[in-house]
Amino acid sequence: MxxxxxxxxxxxxxxxxxxxxxxxxxxxxxxxxxxxxxxxxxxxxxxxxxxxxxxxxxxxxxxxxxxxxxxxxxxxxxxxxxxxxxxxxxxxxxxIRAEAAAGGVENCYENPASVGADRWAANIAARHVAGARALVVIDAGTAVTIDYVDSKGGFLGGLIFPGVATMIESLTSATGQIPAMTHSYSAKRTPRQTHYLNTDTRAAVENGVMLAVTAGIDRAIDYHLATKDSELKVIITGGDAECIIGLSSHDMKHEPNLVLIGLLLLSQESAQ
Structure with missing residues (x-):
């Protein structure tokens, strides 16, 4: 074990x-x-x-x-x-730390070791789960990472921006009139159920931040669909994954524990 x-x-x-x-x-x-x-x-x-x-x-x-x-x-x-x-x-x-190649994924970063360990493990796990096809791998947690892995297993890079809770904390700490709040957005929203006309500050902040995060993710997916592969698969993990799935205009496969799966795969590879 x-x-x-x-x-x-x-x-x-x-x-x-x-x-x-x-x-x-x-x-x-x-x-x-x-x-x-x-x-x-x-x-x-x-x-x-x-x-x-x-x-x-x-x-x-x-x-x-x-x-x-x-x-x-x-x-x-x-x-x-x-x-x-x-x-x-x-x-x-x-x-673990990111390497030049492992688990069927080739790391195309200028400095391969600078990729976060969680991103590296998640990309390896996504490749295993989805097979040999183009992927967008999203981790929606404290930070949102959006990575592209091509059909040959090349991790070509991606985007990083603040996650929902981080955006809320940043906004409340930088303003005098918005009270401090914790992230409590419901994961049970149905698709496109973001509210645009909010009549209290908490709802206005939560819906605004969720819209911003989801819009950023959708824009990145649109780019990859248009320029890389129209048949790519989107896999998402992280604490805010369910919220984003409910609001995104794209189909996404939810894999809550990509990092743990990636650790398992790396351990198996090291034993070979």
């Missing part, structure tokens, strides 16, 4: 190889199948008791043969996890 840990800017989540294999090898019409399996395996990155909570949870697991980590959060969290793994299992985690 291997353990995979995705350390994002707002959440730490983990899964074992057995849990991920069940989700990948037995696909269902429910894209959140793995989320349901690991629903208790998610902790807020900013929790003051993060290390204690992780230690308590990891002690319940059988000893893994290896621990694989993708980290885009503070280095201190990765350090804490390394200490926990060493104390409980006498293991040092393997922290």
């Amino acid at each position: 291997k353990l995979f840990i995705d350390i994002g800017n707002r959440r730490v989540k983990w899964a074992t190889s057995a849990q991920i294999n069940v989700s990948v090898s037995q696909p269902t019409d429910d894209p959140s199948a793995l989320d349901k399996i690991i629903s208790e395996q998610v902790i807020n990155t900013h929790s003051s008791t993060l290390a204690d909570q992780l230690s308590m949870q990891f002690k319940k697991l059988p000893a893994p043969e290896s621990v694989w980590v993708s980290c885009v959060a503070a280095e201190s969290i990765k350090t804490d996890i390394a200490k926990i793994c060493q104390v409980i299992w006498k293991l040092s985690p393997i922290c």
Whole structure:
């Protein structure tokens, strides 16, 4: 058994190889199948008791043969996890970083190592899930990343801009009349159900930011459809994925745990 840990800017989540294999090898019409399996395996990155909570949870697991980590959060969290793994299992985690090529994906960045570990793992997982076809891979979290992978597996680059919660936090901190608020936009909106005439400030901000994020994503997809491949597939992950799917004018496949799947694939490749 291997353990995979995705350390994002707002959440730490983990899964074992057995849990991920069940989700990948037995696909269902429910894209959140793995989320349901690991629903208790998610902790807020900013929790003051993060290390204690992780230690308590990891002690319940059988000893893994290896621990694989993708980290885009503070280095201190990765350090804490390394200490926990060493104390409980006498293991040092393997922290992935982007390479020139891996998992059937060729990294065309000017400096391949500068690609975020989460983006790299997500693109590899998307390639595995969708097969040999052109892809737009979207991660809608603290930041929104929109990456293009061609049908030969070439990761040609992409876009990065602030995510919904980040935009809201930036707006409320930079203005005197808009009160501080947390991101609470409903994921249950039906397509095109953004409200344009809002009669309270919270709704005006949330709908405005969701519209801006979704419009940016749709514009990028339109560009790739027009200039790269009209048959490309769009795969989306991240905390705001369901909201965006409900508002976007494009069909999207929701894969909530692309990074964890990518970690599994990288671990399998390293064993070959």
